Amino acid sequence: MSITEANRGLNENGRTFAAAPDMKPKSRLPLVRWAGRFVAISLGLIQIVLARNTVGPDARSYLEIARAILRHDWAMTINAYWSALYPWLLAADLAIFKPSLREEFPVAHALAFPLLLACIAAFEFFWSSLLRREEEASESREQGVQPIPPVQMWILGYSFFIWSTVGGIVTAINPDLCMTTMALLAAGLLVRITNGTEEKRSLYVWFGICLGVGYLTKAILFPMGVVFLIVMALASWRVLRVRAGNFLIPLVIFAMIASPEIALLSRSKGRFTFSDTGKLAFAWYTYDLPLRNWQGQPAWSGKPLHPTRKIKEHPAVYEFNGPLRSSYPPWYDPSYWNDGLAPKFQWGVVIRHVLGEILKLGEILTKPAAWALGILAILAGCDLRKTIRAIAAHWYLILISAAAFAAHCLTLVESRYLVPWEILLWGAVLAGVRLRRNTARWYGLVTAIVAAGLLTSMVRLERGEAVHGFHNDASAECVTAEGLQQMDLTPGTPVGAIGFDNDAYWAYLLRLNIVAEINTDETCFFWGEPAEAQAQILDKFAQAGASVVVANTGDGIRSTSTPVPIPFDICAHPGAGWRRIPGSRDYAFFLK
Numbered sequence: 001m002s003i004t005e006a007n008r009g010l011n012e013n014g015r016t017f018a019a020a021p022d023m024k025p026k027s028r029l030p031l032v033r034w035a036g037r038f039v040a041i042s043l044g045l046i047q048i049v050l051a052r053n054t055v056g057p058d059a060r061s062y063l064e065i066a067r068a069i070l071r072h073d074w075a076m077t078i079n080a081y082w083s084a085l086y087p088w089l090l091a092a093d094l095a096i097f098k099p100s101l102r103e104e105f106p107v108a109h110a111l112a113f114p115l116l117l118a119c120i121a122a123f124e125f126f127w128s129s130l131l132r133r134e135e136e137a138s139e140s141r142e143q144g145v146q147p148i149p150p151v152q153m154w155i156l157g158y159s160f161f162i163w164s165t166v167g168g169i170v171t172a173i174n175p176d177l178c179m180t181t182m183a184l185l186a187a188g189l190l191v192r193i194t195n196g197t198e199e200k201r202s203l204y205v206w207f208g209i210c211l212g213v214g215y216l217t218k219a220i221l222f223p224m225g226v227v228f229l230i231v232m233a234l235a236s237w238r239v240l241r242v243r244a245g246n247f248l249i250p251l252v253i254f255a256m257i258a259s260p261e262i263a264l265l266s267r268s269k270g271r272f273t274f275s276d277t278g279k280l281a282f283a284w285y286t287y288d289l290p291l292r293n294w295q296g297q298p299a300w301s302g303k304p305l306h307p308t309r310k311i312k313e314h315p316a317v318y319e320f321n322g323p324l325r326s327s328y329p330p331w332y333d334p335s336y337w338n339d340g341l342a343p344k345f346q347w348g349v350v351i352r353h354v355l356g357e358i359l360k361l362g363e364i365l366t367k368p369a370a371w372a373l374g375i376l377a378i379l380a381g382c383d384l385r386k387t388i389r390a391i392a393a394h395w396y397l398i399l400i401s402a403a404a405f406a407a408h409c410l411t412l413v414e415s416r417y418l419v420p421w422e423i424l425l426w427g428a429v430l431a432g433v434r435l436r437r438n439t440a441r442w443y444g445l446v447t448a449i450v451a452a453g454l455l456t457s458m459v460r461l462e463r464g465e466a467v468h469g470f471h472n473d474a475s476a477e478c479v480t481a482e483g484l485q486q487m488d489l490t491p492g493t494p495v496g497a498i499g500f501d502n503d504a505y506w507a508y509l510l511r512l513n514i515v516a517e518i519n520t521d522e523t524c525f526f527w528g529e530p531a532e533a534q535a536q537i538l539d540k541f542a543q544a545g546a547s548v549v550v551a552n553t554g555d556g557i558r559s560t561s562t563p564v565p566i567p568f569d570i571c572a573h574p575g576a577g578w579r580r581i582p583g584s585r586d587y588a589f590f591l592k
Contacts, residue, residue, distance in 0.1 A: 029154065032158075036157075040120055043162060044116045044170050048116075048171070052110075053478075055557075057503065059105075059172065060331070061082055062082060067511075080275060080336075081275070081334045082333075086175035102478055126184040126188035126191070130431050144436065145382075147434060152443060155451050156450060156451070160454065162458060167457070171470075181217075182214035182217050183421070183424075186210040190231070190396065193232060201246065204249040205253060212254045219278065222275065232247070232250070258274070285411060289343065292308070292334075292502065295308075308337055317537060321516065327505075327507035327508040327511070327512060357408070361405055361413050361418075364415050373450075378433055378446060382439075391429055393432065397428040471558050472558065474505050480581055483581035484550070487582070497549070499572075501560070501561040502559075505557065515545045520562055524571035527571050527572050546591060548590050551574065553574060553586050
């Protein structure tokens with residue numbers, strides 16, 4: 001029975017009732033899907049253009065690994081913190097376009113466009129798999145109720161997809177779009193496998209490939225890959241009991257793709273690991289330990305094996321001249337500098353942290369307001385008993401989402417991490433809704449209001465970005481880099497940094513190596529010291545190997561380390577020997 005026939009339904013006396021006026025025929029579906037694609041691509045392209053000069057600490061690290069790939073520095077590409085696949089995509093991007101200093105970040109952002117297209121395709125695969133399952137499910141033919149019509153499902157699905165991806169993750173130079181793509185592809189394949197109507201082995205082959213490539217895309221997809229495999233076994237156990245070999249296919253392929261990366265990382269760390277990202281995130285965010293320059297304090301936090309070196313106490317000067325060579329070594333591979341970080345497990349601290357992250361998760365799941373209110377309106381008009389039963393039929397998608405939410409509650413909850421899991425969750429809920437026939441006619445209006453609300457918020461977001469710009473716009477960093485270039489700094493020059501923390505992007509643009517630093521929270525202390533004391537501190541930079549020190553005196557990008565910008569332009573008083581960087585308000589002091 002088709003959806004059109006199912007939507008007619010049956011009343012209690014067995015007579016058919018006409019579909020509600022808002023139930024669009026299938027002929028409208030291609031138009032709706034093309035409209036969704038057009039809006040997603042258009043808004044996504046606008047976002048990418050608007051954010052073309054933005055950058056963040058994670059982006060710089062991925063770009064530096066990409067640069068290591070291009071120069072065949074294979075030892076520097078093995079990294080237990082950053083994901084493996086995305087730097088290769090960036091390397092291809094940089095190799096094709098060969099950007100100049102000013103074009104570096106725009107070219108990196110341009111990679112988001114083909115990734116967005118891939119993500120749109122993955123979303124459509126998942127959503128169409130979900131709707132196909134509903135079309136074939138006997139639940140769709142229950143008396144007196146009907147599922148949300150396909151046209152409305154596509155409008156709702158695309159609206160949330162655009163809001164969460166284009167509005168949330170398309171502007172960042174990171175693998176979140178890749179992760180979302182692989183998670184949605186795996187979920188779509190899982191829906192088709194568990195539906196039982198397709199027994200092609202190719203489904204299991206592609207399922208294993210998606211899980212393996214997903215792990216290379218982002219480390220969390222390794223444990224989530226295991227969850228996918230377990231859920232597949234549980235959800236389709238009747239089929240697998242007859243064809244147990246089908247379960248082994250994705251398992252073996254997943255292991256074959258993941259094993260080389262795990263072997264490389266484990267060999268480099270001298271212990272088994274598939275990634276140190278989750279371990280470090282748990283330590284940092286649960287116990288509020290420093291993300292950089294951890295020195296082994298407090299005593300219960302572990303014993304550092306090779307931390308950055310604190311060469312002066314007040315103001316604190318940290319040195320990290322080797323073995324990693326990059327524009328900012330402490331964030332190039334945090335797993336190296338934090339080896340030995342293993343805080344003593346404290347139940348009270350962990351529980352408080354998890355509860356706090358659960359509250360953040362609740363806030364994210366109820367945003368945007370138009371979506372949350374729309375879901376409530378839809379549920380208010382449904383047959384609650386039959387809806388709960390139909391949603392329960394998609395338990396495997398809900399379980400996967402719950403597992404991902406739980407993993408992030410143990411470490412860090414951020415909206416950009418949750419995008420694919422929210423789509424799975426809301427897809428399961430919407431696919432399970434069973435509208436009562438006396439209220440179904442109103443839900444075309446509800447769908448239109450929800451879609452309009454989400455798309456309006458997207459347009460307002462982009463308008464605000466166009467007018468006010470981005471807080472992490474790196475245009476000033478390009479000016480600083482060009483000024484230092486005029487001061488004859490060449491790639492590979494060891495430099496010191498004062499007041500930049502994780503945000504010295506000028507060093508990346510010029511391929512300089514920061515070897516020592518004073519953090520932002522200690523910078524004003526440095527300028528408050530008398531001239532003789534400042535000279536002694538600068539001598540510490542020279543001992544660390546720096547030939548020039550660059551100081552943040554009020555220009556450049558806003559620090560990502562402090563929620564409130566520190567007014568360096570007020571406390572900074574460069575004296576004799578400091579030279580203003582051409583075009584910038586920042587200063588440089590040449591030590592050699």
